Ligand SMILES: [Fe+2]
């Protein structure tokens with residue numbers, strides 16, 4: 249079963265329009281390789297890309313934009329294929345935050361056909377950190393927001409769940425205490 253964070257929809261369901269748009273990518277070895285790399289907390293790079301892809305699709309659909317490009321480029325936008333936590337930039341190279349979008353686009357172009365729109369979405373998803381990479385399309389503005397929103401969910405939700413479990417444990421202990 250495949251689910252985006254905060255959603256109950258099974259994205260592996262071939263009846264879904266979303267699944268239909270990205271089915272080939274979901275089976276692709278290079279895309280699946282992203283499962284090997286951690287991204288935010290316990291979230292893998294693959295799961296993060298799936299989250300971004302699904303919410304990109306939903307928002308693009310809502311605004312009558314190109315939902316196919318949103319879904320596909322969302323799934324490929326962080327295809328840089330290394331653990332960014334331990335990544336050391338080469339001499340003269342800028343930090344991961346500035347370079348990974350271009351690295352992802354290079355990998356994507358080596359493995360898949362991408363339209364100009366999809367390339368723009370991938371290459372410029374880090375705007376405004378990459379202030380010179382100005383979004384050319386509205387779909388790119390969508391990923392700029394969705395990527396940050398998903399990053400926040402992936403960081404905050406697991407922490408809230410941990411706090412919730414902690415509170416539950418304390419509650420159980422209090423219940424077990426002898427009463428007067
Ligand atoms: Fe990114």
Ligand SMILES: [Fe+2]
Pocket residue numbers: 296300325326395
């Ligand atoms: Fe991302």
